[in-house]
Structures are given as structure tokens and as C-alpha cells.
Amino acid sequence: QTFTTLSIPYNSLTVRIDKDLQKLREDQTIRWSVEGGEATGYRYIFTTKSQYLWTNTLKASIGKADEVMALDPGLYYISNTTEPEIKVSLQDGKEYIFILTAVDSEGYTAESSWWEFTY
Numbered sequence: 001q002t003f004t005t006l007s008i009p010y011n012s013l014t015v016r017i018d019k020d021l022q023k024l025r026e027d028q029t030i031r032w033s034v035e036g037g038e039a040t041g042y043r044y045i046f047t048t049k050s051q052y053l054w055t056n057t058l059k060a061s062i063g064k065a066d067e068v069m070a071l072d073p074g075l076y077y078i079s080n081t082t083e084p085e086i087k088v089s090l091q092d093g094k095e096y097i098f099i100l101t102a103v104d105s106e107g108y109t110a111e112s113s114w115w116e117f118t119y
Contacts, residue, residue, distance in 0.1 A: 008066075008067060008070040008071060008109070009070070009106075009107075009108045009109070010070070010108060010109060010110065010111055011036075011037060011102075011104045011106070011108035011109065011110055012036045012037055013034050013035070013036045013037050013039055013102040013104060013110035014034065014035045014036050014110060014111075014113075015032055015033075015034055015039075015042075015100050015101065015102045015110050015112070015113040016032060016033050016034070016035065016113065017030070017031075017032045017098065017100060017113050017114075017115045018030070018031040018032060018033070019115050019117070021117060021119075024090075024117075024119075025119075028087060028088050028089065028090055029085050029086065029087050029088070030046070030085060030086050030088055030098055030115075031084060031085040032084055032085070032100060032113070033084060034084070034102045034110070036110075037104060038104060038105065039102035039103060039104060039110075040082070040103060040104055040105045041080060041081065041082045041102075041103045042080070042081050042082070042083075042084070042100060042101065042102055042103065043069045043073050043078050043079070043080055043100070043101050043103060043109070044069075044078070044079050044080075044081070044086070044098065044099060044100045044101070045065050045069070045077060045078060045079070045097075045098070045099045046079065046086070046088060046096065046097075046098045046099075047077070047096070047097060048094055048095065048096055048097075049094075049095035049096060049097050049116065050094075050095065058097075058116070062099060062112070062114050065099045065112065066099070066101065066111065066112040069099070069101050069109065069112060070101065070109040073103075090119040091119065092119060093118065093119070094118070094119055095116070095117070095118045095119075096116070096117055096118075096119060097114065097115070097116050098114060098115045098116075098117075099112050099113075099114045100112060100113050100114070101113075
């Protein structure tokens, strides 16, 4: 009996998150850009870091989130947009995590980028 594992079909896109906290404080908008090809959309997870998933195992959690966004984009906590920015509602002193991947016209995803910050 043989076992096959799902391989994630990555594309050549690179997502760069604009990590300018000062600009974020001014308009509560997270922005990003993409290099290496055409993105037709983006998938992201934006949450407070206090959630159980992100405690102590940040790197592993990021990797899992990346896989989930690539393989199962329909999950309720994964958001989609076609714009290279999102409006967010932030509270002072809270820790947030933003994980982002770009999708091309074939449905392949970029390796995800992430930003962990305290507002």
C-alpha cells in the first residue's frame, strides 16, 4: 500500500507586506505588493495573537496557515480580496498577526508572508 501526500502548488509570486506601523496607525489599512508575476487575488488571515493557535508555536502555526490557505481556501477564517490592501479595526496594545498569500489565475498560491505586530 502506498501513501501519497498532497503537494502544495506554489507559484513564483512573492508577497511583500508594507510593515509601516506609523502609516497603519494613521489609516488602519494594511497594504502589500506582489512581485514575480500577476496576482488575481489574495487570501489572508488576520487575527489577534492571543488566540490559542499562535501561542508558543508561531513558526509552526504560520506554516499550517500557509498550507490551509493553499489547500483549503474555503474555511471560514480565511478572507479573500482582489485589492492589495485591507481596512482593519485595531485596538491599542493588542498583538496582531497577519498572514497573506497571493493567488494567480491558475489558482496556485505564493509562499505566504506574515507580519506580527503590536498596535
